[in-house]
């Protein structure tokens with residue numbers, strides 16, 4: 001664990017990791033890194049292109065490499081991609097790097113929030129609801145096993161989610177609210 005632990009957001013596509021991560025970092029005056037954006041900057045190519053050319057396996061390799069780099073930082077906010085918890089080594093690196101926050105949402109909200117999206121290759125198909133439901137079954141236990149805190153994002157806007165994260169993280173660090 002770094003001297004100043006990182007705050008790491010995990011959860012499914014459309015949970016709000018990228019949006020809330022940026023707001024949370026601004027709120028806490030910390031630097032923000034979005035794993036997918038960093039991968040895109042590094043490759044000079046967007047996520048659909050990487051999936052097209054290298055397949056999902058190639059993307060996952062890049063994702064593990066990026067998680068390795070980002071988890072070595074200190075005191076930053078990190079938004080991961082929804083599949084970051086699939087590999088055991090990723091889960092370990094994330095856990096060792098700070099406080100992990102699972103942004104939970106429902107498949108119904110995921111469908112609404114990603115309806116017009118063209119940047120998520122795994123959702124460019126007609127049976128999105130089934131795919132998201134299957135992913136939920138596989139990944140929800142992994143998100144829960146990795147996270148220190150679970151925060152719902154399906155019934156409130158990003159600002160309210162940020163406020164709850166700040167409250168919950170403070171409580172985790174100082175459970176009795178008795179600062180010295």
Ligand SMILES: Nc1ncnc2c1ncn2[C@@H]1O[C@H](COP(=O)(O)OP(=O)(O)O)[C@@H](O)[C@H]1O
Pocket residue numbers: 011012013014015016017018019020079113114153154156157158161
């Ligand atoms: N709590 C929220 N309430 C309503 N809309 C949200 C919320 N969080 C994110 N969104 C919207 O959902 C979409 C997907 O959010 P994004 O941050 O890209 O999710 P993720 O990075 O988890 O896939 C964006 O259009 C964003 O504005």
Ligand SMILES: O=C(O)C1=C[C@@H](OP(=O)(O)O)[C@@H](O)[C@H](O)C1
Pocket residue numbers: 011012013014017018036047080081082083084119120121122
């Ligand atoms: O769930 C996934 O496997 C993925 C989620 C995406 O990130 P978001 O969760 O930010 O959409 C992105 O990493 C890639 O398209 C794969």
Ligand SMILES: [Mg+2]
Pocket residue numbers: 017018019036079080081
């Ligand atoms: Mg994102």
